[in-house]
Amino acid sequence: MIGFAVPGTSVLHRMRPGVKLALLAVTVTVVAVLRDPVWLAVAFALACALVPLARLPLREAARQVAPVLWLLAVAVPVHAFFGTWTDAAAMALRILTAVTLAAVFTMTTRVEALLDTVQAALRRVPWIDAERVGLVLALTIRCVPLLAAIVRDVLDARRARGAGGSLRAIAVPVIVRSLRTADAFGEALVARGYDD
Template sequence: MLSLYHEARSPVHRSPAGAKLAVLLVVGTGLFFVRSIAALGAALLVVALCYAVAKVPARVGLRQLRPVLPVLIAIVIAQLVLTGWVTAVLVGQRVLVLVALANLVTLTTRTSAMIDTVEAVLRPLRPLGVRPERVGLLVALTIRFVPVLKEQVDQVRAAHRARGLRGTRFLTPLLIKTLRLADGLGSAIEARGGPD
């Protein structure tokens, strides 16, 4: 399975997946109660320090952030127009800290460890009808196919640029390729008897 995991020996890598996911949940929730530009700036510096402790090169961290930047810029501009510069900066900082921290968790945690943690947390809910294995499979597929879909987008856009095409006309072939990918995945899962 394709993973964004970055191999290194560090305290962050050795930390349990459950602890890292818990920190991500707590910090992600707490960020929305912070209304100080300075405090959020400090949080961003702490996350950057965590990248250094985890021995994740700056280029790797920035590469993970690059696909999010257009969305982040759009959000900041919308907030700037609708609410003002202070709120725009706060929202931009929150999103940046949260995405950077989530990327750090992904880069320092093996996919199998994350899936095992999610399944272990959900196991007590089995009597209520929750299927931990299915949720684990969903997590695995999400992690697996985010980079795959990005690769599909890059391929289709490159093909369109090579033909001299511009605009959003690449969306139709991208949708077709994505649906074929999903259909093939569904057939493979069904052939193996599903996630159970």
Template structure:
């Protein structure tokens, strides 16, 4: 007697960076268009509102969204650590050049935007995000730009990020195996050549499908 197997349910594309975390929170159930619209509105508020007080208020709102989406604290902090370091350096420079108020505002605003974007990517599968972008880009059809191409360009960009990271990691390992891990030339030149080669291969594949124009 043979056991009856059931085909695995197809899960949505989590994205090349593996940011999406399945869940049942209100943010997970919200449509990608609404979340992208909210992210755009937050970006406008960051530009329009001035002062450390408003920057801290927007950061609290982003932290509330992260809590609502049940983002894990430590993994989220680890993913945003480079941004936190960049914000600290940028804020310190602005503090020195334009005063502590501007420095604090710039640093907090940068962290707010990145955290809000992390909330969106963590609660939205990448394929649904691309579908929403394609829908939002429909008016561009009137100026001769197919919305499908816009979504395709964003998808290629997202898929290129881990490919580039993998290329640099492989190049670093190869240079280390030859004892040249401290040589910038041994790292940058092969990585650049492989990156250009990958870009040309992608362009040839698009051209073969009639998508190069």
């Protein structure tokens, strides 16, 4: 779900990352407490309207939101079975709105700018090492697409060999390659003096 920033000059692109992050937090909090599906549908429509406002490619924005649809395909019927369809619709709209807002945020904000903003805010707290927290955040953000690439490479290799897709046959090489990557990250950090 971590998207890459799409270059642009829209109002959302020009807005400071700290302001956008604060607005995202407030908006998602408001959406989380809303109960009426009608108001949630309005919130979702407004979140969708941010995509053309920011001049983002519709296909790329849809790709950011699409993975959550698989979750909702299972969660909505289960929620309706144990509750009501109204509650299930409210839950689905709440999740779709939050994910859409997060996608717009990540597509209009460079990761470097966001990390700089977080570090600047953390420097005001004397007992937090802002540089190390920034490094951890940067590594976390970098590792998500890296892990996805490892899984994709393993699946491609299995397909090329005509092998089946059992969970163990996929999980073992993914885990081994992930551990090797983690070791390489660790060695790089030790070489730069982050060994404590």
